[in-house]
Amino acid sequence: MFNIARESVDWNGQKIVLETGKIARQANASVMVKMGGSIVLCTITFNKSLKEDVTFFPLSVHYLEKYYAVGRFPGGFIKREGKLSDRETLISRLIDRSIRPLFSEDFFHEVSVVCTVLSYDDATPTDILAIIGTAAALKISEIPVNVLLAATRVSLIDGQFKFNTPLSILKEAELDLVVTGTDSSILMIESSAKEINNDKLVSAISLAHQNIQPVIKLIDDFSSQCQKEQYSYSKSNILEVYESLNKEFYKEIEAAYSIVARIQRKEVLDNLYQKAYNHHSAKDNFQLNIFNAAYQKLQKKIIKRQIFNNRTRIDGRTIDEVREIRCEIGMLSRTHGSALFTRGETQSLSIVTLGSLQDSQIKDDITGITNEKFMVHYNFPPYSVGEVGMLKPPGRREIGHGKLASKAILPILPNNDQFPYTIRVVSEITESNGSSSMATVCAAILSMMDAGVPIKTAVSGIAMGLILEKDKYMIISDITGDEDALGDMDFKVTSTKNGITALQMDMKVTGITIEIIKEAILQAKQGCNHILNKMCKLISKPKETLNSSAPRMISIKVKKNNIKDIIGPGGKNIKEICEKTNTKIDIANDNNVSIFAPDKKSLDESVNMIQAIIAVPETDHIYKAQVIGVVQFGIFVKFLKNTEGLVHVSEITDRNIIDINKLIHKDMYVNVKYISTDHRGKIKLSMKNIDQPEELKSQDIWKKLMESKPKKRNFFNKNC
Secondary structure (H helix, E strand, O other): OOOOEEEEEEEOOEEEEEEEOOOOOOOOEEEEEEEOOEEEEEEEEEOOOOOOOOOOOOEEEEEEEOHHHHOOOOOOOOOOOOOOOHHHHHHHHHHHHHHHHHOOOOOOOOEEEEEEEEEOOOOOOHHHHHHHHHHHHHHHOOOOOOOOOEEEEEEEEOOEEEEOOOHHHHOOOOEEEEEEEOOOOEEEEEEEEEEEOHHHHHHHHHHHHHHOHHHHHHHHHHHHHHOOOOOOOOOOOHHHHHHHHHHHHHHHHHHHOOOOOHHHHHHHHHHHHHHHHHHHHOOOOOOHHHHHHHHHHHHHHHHHHHHHHHOEOOOOOEOOOOOOEEEEEOOOOOOOEEEEEEEOOEEEEEEEEEEOHHHOEEEEEOOEEEEEOEEEEEEOOHHHHOOOOOOOOOOHHHHHHHHHHHHHHHHHOOOOOOOOOEEEEEEEEEEOOOOHHHHHHHHHHHHHHHHOOOOOOOOEEEEEEEEEEOOEEEEEEOOOHHHHHHOOEEEEEEEOOOOEEEEEEEEOOOOEOHHHHHHHHHHHHHHHHHHHHHHHHHOOOOOOOOOOOOOEEEEEEOOHHHHHHHHOHHHHHHHHHHHHHOOEEEEOOOOEEEEEEOOHHHHHHHHHHHHHHHOOOOOOOEEEEEEEEEEOOEEEEEEOOOEEEEEEHHHOOOOOOOOHHHHOOOOOEEEEEEEEEOOOOOEEEEOOOOOOOHHHHOOHHHHHHHHOOOOOOOOOOOOO
16 A cells, blocks of 8 residues: 655664655655654645746645644634744744755746644754655655755864754754755855954854764665655746847846936846847737846846956945835833834834843743743835835745844843843834845844843844856955845845844755855955944944833842732732832742832832832831731831831830820821841831821820820839
């Protein structure tokens, strides 16, 4: 019934197994990847019927994590998986970015990749298994892809490089790096780091490339058992259309790319495209997708030739020149922090909002439930590129760019003890002409310094491009939208003055060498330093105080036995404090009590109420107390919120009190001084020689008492 093919290899101390022929046999290809306790099913299907007027390669990638893989129910009211989580979306992008360069430029058939985590072991990275499984499924499918690839994760922990480290340990890593590559080149990089230097990063990439070689051989051996015959799709002659366009429109397109202003250039290019389309669409057997591919091929040729021949770019810059930069802060008075970062025709308006621990983002996926105290949300409205379009919820691009900016900034954030706030940064891309994610990083840093967030140091970011022409290449700094779309690489680097915090690389060709990557990192670091200098001219360190509109927060360390007193029976005390002072209070497992208030006055009131609950009476310290009982031998009072004590009749005054009930009554307030606590825990207090509240002093009986002579001392009385 089953025609099973299986292959395995020992890899980094674990066995990785590829298997097909048993599950999902109606997919064009399916591969089960197993390592440790993790199992990922990777399936590929494609549509052999070509849809009309498809103008792009319709590849869809979905990475799905099922809660049954860890024996858990999904969180929330509806107990089934819904829309993709951010983690699933980011891993879907990771797979997409790895395999997209492998497809031929004239292949326009719909391809669907679905990777499902069936069993999850937190010691085994399922994102790496999903990339490997997808690569193996592509290789044995009918889809005409002949390049073998694999992926690995490298981390730097305690000065040692480690492969495919468990997620629980990655938090301590100086570097977290995912690399996808072929036997001879690098295809995709995704990394975050704690200000790592260039040499360590390049070494890690090189080690990663070496580490994937056994897996590439595994896929090759596996495919030799079960590879299907490749589908012979109808190949259109892109070259023929390209030659026609080259002959008829080369000079006009070349002239259009000499226009520096993006809006004017776009208008001219749009008119030229329409002119070329009208000319070719009248011909027999016209195919829009082939026409678009040929037209883009011509655009690439013109841009590459201009850069190689003249060493100048579309907008007239040299290859390593960064566009003009303008920075502003404090533009929005009612926000907690704001900044506008403009680089050429790319602009990010960044806004910071500070919140309490209760405002943190709860994340629930198969890795567990976590609380994110730092968020970067990236928005890309259509008007930023002068287009008309629908406003939609954040898509994969928005989630990916926000996560990249978050990775870049996380290493320089203050810890919870220094700054116990939840931080949300929103980047509104108000203009875009390339590298808006890196503008987001710069704007976010400026807005946080404006808000008074005590970050360790500033971070900047730059996007690099690559132009390849046979055996020649040229790396260009701070790429524009056209250079991104028509170039061969998108290489983003974020860095402080000390080292790199994030790196992301996507290729549009089948990989580049370590030498090119090393050169790109060095050139990117120079660009980051240039941008940092521009930013620091405006503001070089965070403001010393929070913005006047920002909330206030303090964290108090209390004793464990005080927690129940602060909460009170049924939460009575903590509710009362929050309602009276308009504050939020979080009590952590480490006995830290965090108070979050809208202003300083509310914060002080809340702190005073908590201090009154947990305070221990101090000798000779004077307290305001409420009378809760009157007896013949004295009065019982309540002070420090919940502390009770006795003022003996002999400690009320040194006058002779005939009837204490006529002098002091229940609920009256008096001032008392702490004397001592006996072995039974009973507190002794005194009112002698202490100025009393007006309610007591204004009574005639008190006045007459104070006018009388003090009692004579009885030297035989042991209480004297």
